[in-house]
Amino acid sequence: MHVTGANTVADVAAVKAAERAAIAAGVSEDMLIEHAVAGLLNAVQNMPCRSIAVVYGSGNNGADGLTLARHLAAQGRDVTLVAGTDSMRNDRYKKAALYCGARMGDLSDFTADDLIVDALFGTGLNRPPEGTAAESI
Secondary structure, three states: OOOOOOOOOOOHHHHHHHHHHHHHOOOOHHHHHHHHHHHHHHHHHOOOOOOEEEEEOOOHHHHHHHHHHHHHHHOOOOEEEEEOOOOOOOHHHHHHHHHOOOEEOOHHHOOOOOEEEEEOOOOOOOOOOOHHHHHHO
């Protein structure tokens, strides 16, 4: 991929290569997550919404969403976590978000005035969604 500017969208291979290079250079997975969330947090902070639902999955995208939820809850925003998977892989990120004031729930309480963050799947998805994740979508 040839990068031409800040608005260039990277393909899956380029994103994975960049992540591998960062990890090889000593950047932790948690630091990658915090950096991914920083830009999104900046955008979401000023959105005029009543509530925020983060629908999360078991992969790195789920960890990103749960980390975003933690930051927003710590700022006093009304944040609900919606499990899009039964996996416990991101349990530590979920516990941190809950500790900061997020709560568990489902999408039935949300309206068009709310923000729903899709943190189910990221660059690793290579098949149709199944089970709880498919139901959440």
